[in-house]
Amino acid sequence: MTEEQNSSSSVTKHPALKKKIHIIQKESALTAIYASGNLTAAQKKVFNAFLYLGKDLVQSEIFAPEDGFSVPVSMLKNLIGDQSNNYTYLKKTVESLQDFTVESNVLGKDKKKWDRFSLVAGATIENGVLRFSFPHQIIDALKNPKMYVTLDLDEINRIDRKYAISLYEILEDYKKLPSLPKWSIDEFRKALDIPDSSYKTYRDLHRRVVTPAVEEINEKFGMGLEYVLYSNLLAIPSSDLTSEAENGVMTNRMRMPRITHIQFRLVKEKMEERLNYKAFVESMRKQYMPNPDDGYFPSIYNFDGQVFKVDTTGRLYIQNISIDGTIEIEELTPEKSDYYWKLLWKKSLEEKGEDFE
Template identity: 30%
Template sequence: MAILKKSRILIQSSSKMGLNQKKAFNALLYIAKQQMDEDFDRKIFKSTYKEVKSLMTDKRINNNELLKNLESLVEIGITINILENEKFMSRRAVAVLAEVETDKDFNIEFIFPDTVRKNLYHPKMFSPLNLDFQKGMSRKHSLPIYEFCKDYIKVQIPKMELETFKFMLGITGAYNKIHDLRRKVIEPAIKEINETTDINITKYELIRNGKKMGHIKFWGEAKEGFSVSEGNGIFPGNEVEIFEEDPKGKIKIQKTLEFEELIKKMPAKEKLTLKQEKELKKLIKEYGLEHVESNLNYTNSHKYKEYYNYLRKAIKEDYAEPMRVKAAAEKERLEKEKLELDKQKAAAELKAKLREETLKFYNNMPEKERLDIEKTALEELEQLKGIKFLKNRPTIFASMKEEKIIEILRGEHQNGYNKKGLKPAETD
């Protein structure tokens, strides 16, 4: 049984990954975590085609298909913590994998970006996912919905803004007709989750916000015989329960650290009564922490006669919605910029690595072959018009020589001689 303790930050994420890419990502997370348990400082992880496929599915996967899925994870970005439910970390975008390398013997080496790696070892909040259950899934949207609901199955599954839900599934801008969203996405996913996993989603509801559907909420329960807390830690971090007695010692008020942090943001002179605290908790359950917090910040920045009454009205009528929309747009812009910079950095690192391997290969070649390469490159250089007058002639010559070496390297890859071949065609 392979249990992946997946960080809530990675569960509450959005990407353009397909189903097999999501399964491969989970498999690599599990493999990396096992190896980090032996060596915490480890950054380069090793596996095989066979091991990864065994964690993804019981069905046969062609090696070329698996390779394509693995290599695509370097190009795909993932926006993590989209519900902003982690106390000390904001939402951000990173690459799924920093690097992956395979060879002709079907071995795999891979590296995670630092952000992913840090959330792999002892995450503050996680859900224990039995990877056997992902094997039976055939629908793209089942896995993220399952992981989200499983994360909260021991408590109340929070209400989510519909656009955030679609963003999590990677379908922003699609299925704009509610009928299509129900029929093609939500209900088939629920059916598959209930048939193949350890939880039952017993009910879901699309909630109106004015004339439009604004939120979605799921209800669920663990199936008989399955433990929802396996792995000791659905909430090992910032949802530790504390208790405080009222001045008369008669009433105990249950609070969470999240709630404590929220009320600390209120003006120091404003003190909530016990009744107001209970009501505010109900509002958080009804509207969500992000919704309440944004309207609390809105209230703090405006004039009011009675603080709590104004806050209650702001929450119910959502005065802060324009602020959240603007903030979300700015975050999305910054995330896109960060993702583009990450891609450029990865491309530069890959180019530098290729140049290093090319130079090493060239230096190990017989002298006659090296001279032949230089002669061919020089002949082609002389054919370029006006080349004698160009100041960057040495740079062009070096580039042409490098291209010749890469052509030879590619030829050896195709013939299966190179130890780091990237296109194995066999299947096991």
């Protein structure tokens, strides 16, 4: 038995240990936070994992804020998609969160006043156990969420760039509105936690932040994300601005006007396609949910000995059956899971005679 296994056995079993579909309801005010531009992608993912771990216990009758939270560090690694053995880096990332004082609700979506507060009140990893605590502002938000966005941690774990994580969470928060707000460049910078000292011109902001974030989100989630730039609230025709693929430097056919605002928009057809895909996944999970008590383990599909099933938590896995009848279980990463769900979705559409792109 490893040190981690031995120490974690003394930790009270957390409700989230039984879950593999990692969904959080994150307060809207916490999707757009400003920490002077110092939060890394890893820190953002760890903070989301803390919110996930804290929610069930905070809403239980036995929770005492002074006790904080204790879970096996292996659980945190699972939540943030960390498959490395770099224990030192993970410990440093966790403990660094207590150094941040943040300004939340920077886009003003929540009309309630939010003060500056510490991101976490304390956080450490010792002997294979993660222990952390929240300030009262976050405890209150977890107990009584008023305005929140539903996020899938497995999807966020697929994002590499820290600004893309922030933009993705904000878009998810605003996507149900008839149209996304028009933000000033200053608001946009603050919401994505971009430090004042970085990317001072829009050319740099476009090249280093906007374009890479939009490209990553579209590539990984097919959201059809676009944006319009404004100069003093007048839209700038896209023909006035070009990008040189050779060096990635933004140029202009005319003198480029001063960019004052940016407005994102989601292509309706792409968003409908994404919603249909997610609805398909949810329906498959419900339809093929196993019942171990009755010995019921239904198969979704069989591709030449690769049998696709979901476990009791709704997570897709593959049962590989060899010629001699040997069965091996293949657990899937979020990326592979998404890939195979889309194959199954495509097969379903083909059987219905519908198009798939």
